[in-house]
Each structure stands twice: as C-alpha cells, then as structure tokens.
Amino acid sequence: MATKIFLTGATGYIGGETLYQLVEAHPEYELTLLVRNEERGKPVAAAYPKARLVYGSLDSADVIEREAAAADIVIHTADSSDDQPSARAIAKGLAAGHSAERPGYWIHLCGTGILTWYDLAHSRFGEAPLAEQAYDDIGSISEILSLPRDAPHRDVDEIVLGASAAGYPAVRTLIFCPPTIYGRGRGPVNQRSVQVPRIVEYALQRGFAPVQGAGLSEWDNVHIRDVGAFFVRAVAAALDPATRDDPEVFGPRAYFFLENGDRHKWSDVARWVADEAARRGLLPEPAVKTVDDVPSLGTNSRGVASRARKYFGWEPRGPSLKDEIPDAVTVEAERLGKV
Numbered sequence: 001m002a003t004k005i006f007l008t009g010a011t012g013y014i015g016g017e018t019l020y021q022l023v024e025a026h027p028e029y030e031l032t033l034l035v036r037n038e039e040r041g042k043p044v045a046a047a048y049p050k051a052r053l054v055y056g057s058l059d060s061a062d063v064i065e066r067e068a069a070a071a072d073i074v075i076h077t078a079d080s081s082d083d084q085p086s087a088r089a090i091a092k093g094l095a096a097g098h099s100a101e102r103p104g105y106w107i108h109l110c111g112t113g114i115l116t117w118y119d120l121a122h123s124r125f126g127e128a129p130l131a132e133q134a135y136d137d138i139g140s141i142s143e144i145l146s147l148p149r150d151a152p153h154r155d156v157d158e159i160v161l162g163a164s165a166a167g168y169p170a171v172r173t174l175i176f177c178p179p180t181i182y183g184r185g186r187g188p189v190n191q192r193s194v195q196v197p198r199i200v201e202y203a204l205q206r207g208f209a210p211v212q213g214a215g216l217s218e219w220d221n222v223h224i225r226d227v228g229a230f231f232v233r234a235v236a237a238a239l240d241p242a243t244r245d246d247p248e249v250f251g252p253r254a255y256f257f258l259e260n261g262d263r264h265k266w267s268d269v270a271r272w273v274a275d276e277a278a279r280r281g282l283l284p285e286p287a288v289k290t291v292d293d294v295p296s297l298g299t300n301s302r303g304v305a306s307r308a309r310k311y312f313g314w315e316p317r318g319p320s321l322k323d324e325i326p327d328a329v330t331v332e333a334e335r336l337g338k339v
C-alpha cells in the first residue's frame with residue numbers, strides 16, 4: 001500500500017520545497033495537503049494534480065485530526081513553530097488513529113530560533129556568541145530538552161514532546177530545527193525565505209543594509225534544497241526498519257538541527273548585500289548602518305547538526321549563503337520593481 005503523507009504548508013517556502021522534492025523522489029506517495037481554501041489551493045492543484053487537497057485553517061481541528069489519524073506520516077510546516085492549536089490537533093489525531101502495531105509518525109518543523117532564548121532574556125543584541133551558546137543536537141540534547149519555557153517555539157515543542165511521551169510507541173515524533181534558510185524554493189506559491197530577503201528589501205527601500213548593535217551576532221545557515229532533502233530522508237527513515245523504531249530518530253530525544261558548517265555574522269550578510277546592490281546600481285554606495293528595528297538580526301543561534309549526519313547520512317550540497325546573495329538581490333529588486 002502506498003505511504004500516506006499529510007503535509008501542511010504546501011503554499012509556503014519550506015512546505016513547498018518539501019512537496020517538490022517528495023514528489024520528485026517518490027511519486028508513489030499518496031499526498032494529502034492542507035490549504036486554507038480552494039482559491040489558495042489552485043496553484044497547488046495545478047502543479048500537483050495527483051495530490052488530494054483538504055481545506056481549512058490551522059484552527060480547523062476537525063480536518064487536521066481526521067487527516068493525522070488517516071496518515072502514516074504527518075509533515076507539519078504551516079506556521080508550525082508557533083501555532084499551538086494545529087499541533088494539538090495533530091497530536092490528538094495521531095493518537096486516535098494509530099497503535100503500536102501501526103504507528104503514526106510526525107515530522108514537526110520548528111527552528112533554531114529556540115537557541116536565541118539567552119540573548120532575548122538578557123536583551124543582548126548584536127553581541128558575539130558566548131561559548132555556552134553552542135548546542136550540539138546529540139551532545140547537548142539534555143540542555144535542548146530543558147530549554148526555558150519562554151524560549152521561542154518552546155510552547156509548541158512541548159506539545160510535540162508531550163504527544164511523544166504520552167503516545168509512544170503509537171505516536172512517534174521528530175522535531176526538525178533548521179537555522180537561517182536561504183535560496184529560492186521550488187514550491188508552487190511562496191519561494192522566498194524571511195531573514196535574508198528582509199535585509200535585502202530593507203536595503204533597497206532605505207538605501208543602506210541594516211546591522212543591529214555591534215553586528216557580531218551569528219547564526220548557522222542552510223540552503224533550502226538541503227532542507228527539502230532532509231525532509232525526504234526523514235520520511236524514508238519513518239519507513240525504514242533500521243530507523244523507524246529507533247527512539248533517537250523518532251522519539252523524545254529526536255531533535256534534528258541542520259547547518260552547512262558555514263556560520264554567518266549578520267554584519268557580513270549586510271556588507272555582502274550592500275556591496276552587491278551598489279555594484280548593480282541599486283544603491284548609490286555600499287552603505288551599512290546600525291539600526292534597532294530588525295530584531296532577529298541581533299541574536300545568536302549556533303547549533304551543530306550531528307544527528308542528521310549520524311542517522312541520515314545527510315550532508316549539505318547547496319551553494320553558500322554568500323554565493324546566493326546576488327540572486328537574493330535580484331529577487332527583491334524584481335519584487336520591488338527596481339529592475
């Protein structure tokens with residue numbers, strides 16, 4: 001029988017790329033996609049005529065519970081890091097529709113925003129990372145599992161971890177935390193990320209690239225295609241007898257970070273953007289200025305993706321963030337009608 005996957009966020013950047021890669025790699029999977037309404041679903045249905053679309057918002061608990069109960073694997077990407085009602089509905093549906101003999105798998109998209117909690121708690125913006133702000137997703141799993149309750153996304157992670165604690169072995173969860181994601185997605189609707197496009201947009205609109213504080217804060221990064229490849233491997237892991245019963249892969253310790261080893265300083269990104277925009281005549285000069293209205297640029301997020309490498313043999317293949325800056329400038333210049 002074909003594997004049944006229930007995916008949320010098909011119109012989004014990450015969910016769209018995931019959909020693209022899943023269909024490329026496994027056209028035999030039976031896909032059910034949650035989209036808000038028929039209008040929103042039109043480009044999705046046009047690109048993926050074999051997929052089944054169901055309509056509803058993240059508050060449509062009835063739809064989400066029903067589909068989670070029926071699916072073999074749920075991939076949640078629609079505002080997944082922060083939306084509690086949809087996470088609760090998935091937990092409930094998986095528990096209702098699965099058993100130890102027929103487990104339900106939940107691949108939950110979070111983000112390494114969770115690791116910024118210390119800077120947020122201490123209003124520490126633009127500062128270089130402290131040594132203790134580096135988290136390895138295997139070596140530091142105890143610290144990751146006991147992050148403060150008010151860490152970003154932690155409220156939803158607790159719902160996922162709670163579903164695992166209450167429902168294992170019928171309910172098996174994997175929390176996936178990518179850092180800054182960059183590059184053009186290939187989904188049917190949104191193909192644009194958040195942080196880097198926001199810097200480029202800011203620069204093209206205001207005439208300078210923004211840096212917060214001293215500009216020394218650092219995040220890991222990963223290309224969108226490497227994120228899509230991770231989801232394909234995570235689905236394969238839910239089907240593979242060698243990994244599907246391993247609680248380190250699906251279970252309460254299954255936090256997966258992702259990074260390509262090429263961490264960026266936000267001030268370097270601003271500099272690359274300003275140089276590229278000025279080179280192309282989109283800025284009069286390559287100006288970088290200190291601001292305080294782009295908060296996510298001031299925090300640190302440093303994770304080591306040991307788990308994906310160890311259990312999935314995942315390795316990054318996409319071009320570097322620096323190499324993608326010219327295309328990021330092209331995308332925003334086109335959006336803003338500047339080329």
Ligand SMILES: NC(=O)c1ccc[n+]([C@@H]2O[C@H](COP(=O)([O-])OP(=O)(O)OC[C@H]3O[C@@H](n4cnc5c(N)ncnc54)[C@H](OP(=O)(O)O)[C@@H]3O)[C@@H](O)[C@H]2O)c1
Nearest residue numbers: 009011012013014057058078079080081110111178181190
């Ligand atoms: N982009 C990054 O760099 C990054 C990195 C790490 C983690 N994350 C996290 O990953 C998740 C997805 O990010 P993304 O960049 O893919 O975002 P995105 O492009 O904005 O996509 C969000 C998706 O969620 C859907 N959605 C949002 N609210 C909804 C609602 N109330 N009802 C139904 N659907 C709803 C959107 O549907 P519509 O198209 O209809 O609005 C869209 O499909 C977020 O939680 C984000 O915090 C992002």
